[in-house]
Amino acid sequence: MSSNPMVRAEHIVKRFGSHEVLKDISVTVERGQVACLIGPSGSGKSTFLRCINHLESINGGRLWVDGDLMGYRQRGDKLYEMSPKEVSRQRADIGMVFQSFNLFPHMTVLENIIEAPTRVKNVKKQAAVATAMQLLDRVGLAHKAKVYPGHLSGGQQQRVAIARALAMEPKLMLFDEPTSALDPELVGEVLDVMKGLAQSGMTMIVVTHEIGFAREVGDSLFFMDGGVIVESGDPREVLANPQHQRTQSFLSKVL
Numbered sequence: 258m259s260s261n262p263m264v265r266a267e268h269i270v271k272r273f274g275s276h277e278v279l280k281d282i283s284v285t286v287e288r289g290q291v292a293c294l295i296g297p298s299g300s301g302k303s304t305f306l307r308c309i310n311h312l313e314s315i316n317g318g319r320l321w322v323d324g325d326l327m328g329y330r331q332r333g334d335k336l337y338e339m340s341p342k343e344v345s346r347q348r349a350d351i352g353m354v355f356q357s358f359n360l361f362p363h364m365t366v367l368e369n370i371i372e373a374p375t376r377v378k379n380v381k382k383q384a385a386v387a388t389a390m391q392l393l394d395r396v397g398l399a400h401k402a403k404v405y406p407g408h409l410s411g412g413q414q415q416r417v418a419i420a421r422a423l424a425m426e427p428k429l430m431l432f433d434e435p436t437s438a439l440d441p442e443l444v445g446e447v448l449d450v451m452k453g454l455a456q457s458g459m460t461m462i463v464v465t466h467e468i469g470f471a472r473e474v475g476d477s478l479f480f481m482d483g484g485v486i487v488e489s490g491d492p493r494e495v496l497a498n499p500q501h502q503r504t505q506s507f508l509s510k511v512l
């Protein structure tokens with residue numbers, strides 16, 4: 258078995274034009290661990306997740322997922338950019354859940370879930386449906402398989418979005434403020450599904466303002482501000498005893 262961490266980001270730099278949004282970000286996430294990423298709006302949290310998933314290209318640094326260098330092939334001591342096809346193969350192993358659910362509105366719940374496995378991974382429809390029904394059962398929504406997303410609550414839609422991501426059998430799940438768009442009474446059901454996923458051993462990076470989730474479920478916590486990791490460590494320690502003034506100031510607003 259490989260002893261590589263699941264995610265190793267080293268000195269990641271990302272610019273939009275002249276705006277340097279990520280400045281030398283280094284993060285390691287071990288297999289089966291849950292890393293939580295917190296920080297003020299505009300600090301670069303979403304951009305960092307999007308870089309991990311190849312939704313953005315990086316301007317500096319290196320990123321490995323499960324020991325694979327992302328976006329590049331190495332021959333000798335030279336690096337070559339991967340073809341779009343190779344990139345999409347790497348991306349298929351990383352699940353992502355967004356704040357805004359992003360389900361296909363014209364497809365039923367079941368169709369949403371089997372779409373990527375059948376199209377990207379060439380899974381046979383019957384097998385994809387069987388897996389989808391198991392996943393729906395896992396998120397408590399097997400009875401909604403034939404329903405269109407518009408008829409579901411926000412919490413239910415987000416649980417479907419999680420099931421849809423899991424249908425690709427990802428080795429890593431990225432969550433970008435998955436509960437921020439939900440009415441408060443619907444947050445718990447989504448966090449419960451995420452907690453179950455964490456307990457099942459999934460490696461997860463979670464951008465969240467749910468400090469209770471970070472404290473209870475997180476194995477590590479990263480506080481990001483202005484494109485840098487200001488502070489990181491055991492969530493319980495960082496939250497109880499933040500060392501940096503910027504962390505203290507942020508936590509005093511969200512706690």
Ligand code: ADP
Pocket residue numbers: 273278296297298299300301302303304305
């Ligand atoms: P967060 O998720 O922490 O709120 P983001 O990663 O969304 O922060 O954004 C970080 C900074 O990068 C912001 O200043 C934002 O305006 C900028 N930014 C994000 N995406 C783009 C883009 N596609 N083009 C230009 N600027 C962007």
Ligand code: MG
Pocket residue numbers: 302303304433434
């Ligand atoms: Mg964001």
